[in-house]
Amino acid sequence: MNNLIELINAELPQFQCGRCDTPGCRPYAEEIVKGSPHNRCVPGGQDTLIKISNILGKDSILLDEDYGPELKPQVAHIIEEDCIGCKKCIDACPVDAITGSANLMHNVINDLCTGCELCIEPCPVDCIELIEVEKDQSLKVRNHSEYFFNLKIELHNRKKKKSKMNKNIAENLDIADSINQKLKNRNIDKEASLRNLQIEILESQKNEKHIKSSDLEVLKKQL
Numbered sequence: 001m002n003n004l005i006e007l008i009n010a011e012l013p014q015f016q017c018g019r020c021d022t023p024g025c026r027p028y029a030e031e032i033v034k035g036s037p038h039n040r041c042v043p044g045g046q047d048t049l050i051k052i053s054n055i056l057g058k059d060s061i062l063l064d065e066d067y068g069p070e071l072k073p074q075v076a077h078i079i080e081e082d083c084i085g086c087k088k089c090i091d092a093c094p095v096d097a098i099t100g101s102a103n104l105m106h107n108v109i110n111d112l113c114t115g116c117e118l119c120i121e122p123c124p125v126d127c128i129e130l131i132e133v134e135k136d137q138s139l140k141v142r143n144h145s146e147y148f149f150n151l152k153i154e155l156h157n158r159k160k161k162k163s164k165m166n167k168n169i170a171e172n173l174d175i176a177d178s179i180n181q182k183l184k185n186r187n188i189d190k191e192a193s194l195r196n197l198q199i200e201i202l203e204s205q206k207n208e209k210h211i212k213s214s215d216l217e218v219l220k221k222q223l
Contacts, residue, residue: 004055005029011051013044014142016094016149017116019068024094024149032056039064043071073138074115074130076108082127089119089128095148096155114138114145 005026012025020040022028032038038052039061046063053060078089078098085103090096097113100106115138120128 001033004033007055008032008038008052009146011044011048011055012041013048013071014145015043015071015114015116016145017043017068017071017114017118018094019043021067024146026146026149037064040067042067042069045070071115071117072130072132073135074132075110075113075141076115076117076119077129077131078106078108079127079129080105080107082125084125084127086124088122088124092118092122094118094152095145096152097148111141112145112148114142 006029009026009029012029014025016024018024019042020028020031022031028036028041032052038056038058039049040063041048041052042063042065049063050060076089076097083100083105085100085105087100087102087106089106090098090100093113094116095112095114097109098106098119099109110133115130115133117130120130
């Protein structure tokens with residue numbers, strides 16, 4: 001199965017655009033192997049569909065055009081003077097090709113941008129434009145896009161895991177503080193508690209007839 005996924009993934013265009021209802025090309029290859037329709041990669045075109053059909057040993061079918069228009073060799077470009085630093089494009093980019101911090105201008109790393117267009121819709125001020133590039137440049141970027149796609153997912157998962165861990169630690173600290181506070185508030189008289197325990201032990205000895213009542217009273221006075 002893994003070999004089949006690799007073969008299909010190798011034929012996909014690696015835009016990581018998510019138009020096929022999966023977040024990236026490899027996830028789509030995995031879904032195809034599980035039985036999902038293999039004609040949803042519109043950016044890959046009919047040629048890609050034919051190659052995948054041959055790999056699967058299935059008859060060639062037509063692309064499902066409902067999954068979006070064809071993608072051109074292009075990169076995103078942020079118009080600096082219009083950018084408000086909202087970070088929505090950064091969150092949307094599947095390959096971490098956009099840099100910047102909250103409330104500061106963002107910038108696109110052309111060597112990472114696949115032109116997937118996922119950053120366009122989230123931008124609230126419409127400050128992102130698409131610039132056509134040479135096909136060779138686009139192919140070069142897309143050939144290593146999977147690495148950065150997987151890296152972003154890994155970093156995201158680590159962030160979630162760390163956030164969950166920090167939450168658990170915080171909850172445990174809160175519980176510990178609560179317990180410690182309750183212990184401090186108890187105001188236990190340790191000497192009285194110890195004396196009561198000793199008396200209980202003596203009473204049990206009396207009940208089991210290991211000690212006389214008169215002797216018990218003498219011992220109690222000595223405590």
